[in-house]
Amino acid sequence: MPWKPSLGWPRAEAVEGHARLLLDLAMVLGVAALTSVLFQRLKLPTVLGYLLAGMIVGPHVPVPLVADLGNVRLMGELGVILLMFAIGLEFSLPKLLHAGPPALLTGTLQVGTQLVVGFLVARLLGWPPLESAFFGASLAIASTMILAKLFDERGLRGPLKETVMGVLLVEDLHAVLLLAALTAAASMGGPSAGAIATTVLKLVVFLAVLVGAGRLVVPRGVRWVADHARDEVLLVVTAGLCFGLAQLAAWAGFSVAMGAFVAGMLVCESGRGRKVEHLVHPLRDLFAAMFFVAVGMLMEPTVVLRDWPLVLLFSALVILVNAVSVTVGATLAGLPLALGLRAGLALGQVGEFGFILLSAGIGLGVVDPSRYALLAAICVATALATPALLSAGDPASRLVARHLPAALKTYLSLYQSWAATLRAPALRKAPGAAVRRTFLHLLLDAILIGLVGALAPRVVRMSAAWLEGHAFGHTLAQGAVLLAAAILVGLLVRRMLRRSRVLAERLLDLPGPGDLGARPDMRRAFRTGLRLGVLLLAGLPVLAAVLALIPLTSLGTLSAATALAVPLLLWRRARGLQRDLDAGAEWLGENAQDPWGPPGTSAVPSAGGWRTLRIGPHCPSLGRSLAELDLIGGSSVALVALLREGHLVEPRPEVLLQPGDLLALSGSGSALDAAQAALGREPEAGHSSG
Structure with missing residues (x-):
């Protein structure tokens, strides 16, 4: 029976519930205060202190302090909502445009590569497809909180911080999309071509209505309140908007985190995002601490001790894959190799969004709850390694620069010089409509390839059902379907390669320093890097979206071929460019x-x-x-x-x-x-x- 208010004294059950909530709050905050101060004195991320506090007040460590997990998780969910709201406050179209193509390419390549590699390793370990997808996604997003605090503590500024923060901004955008897509796929009983199409359509309609209607009302309203009311009124209004849109997203079948993110993005459009962020910051930090305490309460030391090889394996994968993918993405985007390597090492940790993604999978019943302890251990290991990796960035970049082959060094330097002209100011002078149209066609071809790969196995299974009892007919039909799929994929890949060449040529026609792009030898060399970047930017998100639908052997072969093709093509062009330069370098x-x-x-x-x-x-x-x-x-x-x-x-x-x-x-x-x-x-x- 629902509780009804009365004019008398509160019932004994309510008093007991309130007392328990107060006790849990005091216990959690008291222990978290001690551990966070300790970790700050040790110059370690305070997130680790919150995880340790959760273990202390959790049921899996023999300490006579046990908090109610339900109460802590409820407060932790408030932390998730406020954290996503704060991320939305920092997300704006001008910021994304300022980060530019380098951040978009680098962030997309990093998230896509980590997701695919994490999914492949989990599947090879025998995990189910959806669980592997959730776990791979939880490894793909680095920690904004850890890196922001480290940069502030060390006083790091300049290109490294700008590059890392731009990549984190793109990662947050991908994380919201991953959360919506994976949650919808799990709620529909598993990934399928129809489920993905339905989810994407529903998500697009929901966001279009929410953002379209919200932009007409929210920015003006928040601007008026910020300019005419006291700060506490502004805090109440924006917090109400945050939780209201979070609940609206939950009613629509999406995550509350996504609704909070949209609320923050709409408030940012008012031009008062900085002021709201300053007001929300203490609340966000307080309840975010509760979220990490709840994560720590779920950590079982016995599970971590049992799965320590997996902790080491996935921790090494996170550090290595992030370092390589960010370095490759930044280099293809025209940033210096040393800067890309330093950024890749800095991004080698699991972030707070990973726990949000894994929590959604556990809540939907598609992820084993013990994976929480595994992810928390990976988070601890990578967070402990992050300060050392950040310090190692500069020596590592010097070491790589000294041992890089001269031909590749010259090629990357020239490519970086020319690609510097493709920043936002130059792109505004480009034939924008033609460039956008060609890229959209590339993206459509990649989507069609993914759909063919997803539908071909289903057609084979349908033919097996139709031709049951006819072994020869079934074999013939299966071969015909696979042959048709291979031919169609081949034609689409050929068209993607042709369109990537057209797009690269249009970008090469932009004026560069010293007219580098006008020289035939330079055009051949630069075109390779541009085409690789464009193809990865168009193809990786689609591959990540349908990876659970692709057979494991095919996915592994495709990933290995891509990983080998990129360095081989760059090395081939570098050797050719070096020969051209040796033949006539007087133009320099x-x-x-x-x-x-x-x-x-x-x-x-x-x-x-x-x-x-x-x-x-x-x-x-x-x-x-x-x-x-x-x-x-x-x-x-x-x-x-x-x-x-x-x-x-x-x-x-x-x-x-x-x-x-x-x-x-x-x-x-x-x-x-x-x-x-x-x-x-x-x-x-x-x-x-x-």
Whole structure:
């Protein structure tokens, strides 16, 4: 019977329930306060302290402090809603556009690769398809909370933080889509082509109605309240909107987290997102702590001890796959290799969104509850490794730069110089409609390939039912279906390759620094990198969406072929470009600046992203080595080539600068100015030039 309010004293059951809730709150916050202070003193992520607090007050550790899991999980769900609301407050279209194509390509490649690899490993361990998909998705999203705190504690700014935060923004967007798709697939009894199509259509309609109607009302209302009311009123209004849309999403069959995310995004459109974020921040941190405490309460030490090989395996996969995929994605997007590697190492941990995804799977009954303890152990292991990985980023990038083959180093440096022109300002001058149309056609072809791969097994099973008892007819029908599917996929792949070439050519027609894209040898080399990036950006999300429908052997073969094709194609183009450069590298010095030449020498203006400097007779860096000048792997510019008397010289760290040398550098305008200033700076006292 529902409880009815009365004017008398509260009933004994209500008093007991309130007392229990108060006791749980005091117990959890008290223990969490102690553990979080301890971990902060140890300079470890406070998230680990919350997990330890959950283990202490949980039922699986012999400590005489046991909180009610139901109460803690209820408060933890409030933390999930507020956390997603805060992520929505940081998500805006201008921010996404500012992050640009590099963040979109890098984040998509990282999430897609980690999801596919995690799914493959889980399936090889014998886990069911849906459980494997949920667990793979839970490994794919890095931790915004851990990285934001680490960057703040270490005072890290600049390109690394901008790159990592841009990738995290794209990851959060993918996480919301994964949550909606996986939840819908599980509620429909498993993945199927029809279920995916229905889910996508329902999600699109729901978001279109919610966002379309919300943008007409919410931004104006929040703006008025923020400008005319007190801060506490603004907090109450926005919190009410957050929980209201969360409940609306739950009624529509989606996750409450997605509704909270949409609410935050709508509030961000008001232009008062910063103010609301400042007000919500303490509440978010408080209830987010309760969420991680609830996760810790579910950790069973016996399960972790039993599954320690899986903890090590998945932790290594998270670190390795994230490092490789982010490095490849950033490089294909035109960012420096060193920056991509540092960002990939920084992103090598499991984030808070992984627990949200796994909680949804456990709640729907498709994920074994013991996987929670496994994920929590992986989170602890990767979070403990994150500070060391962040510190190792710079030495690792220097090591890779020193041992990278000269041909590949030159290719990546030139590609980075040209790709710098494809940032947002240049794209606004591009033939936008044609580029968008070609990319949408590519995406449609990828979706059709996924549908063919998903429908072919179903058609084979249907033919087996129709031709039951006719072995020869069944074999013939099965062969015909598979042959037709293979032919159709081959035609679609061929069309995708052709369209990726067209898209790359249109992007290559943009003006670049020194007209690099206009040279035939450069066009061939750059086109390969562009096509790989475009194909991965279009194909990986679709592959991740239908991976549970593809046979395991086919998925493994496709993943292995893709992993081998990318480096082989880049190496082939790098070798070809190196031969072309060796045959005629004089064009590199056509627009050389000569700031240290004879008096009166005029400097030639150079385009952004590219500069060639001639070492004149009065340059203070004469006789100094490239390693001493920090031009090999350590600076924010890339040394594309070193020309001496018209011939390319391999830029080894021990090479000494001589009069007349040409240094071809690439990087941002400010980085190039800084490199030129460093070359013109007098050596420190005690330096002896060799």
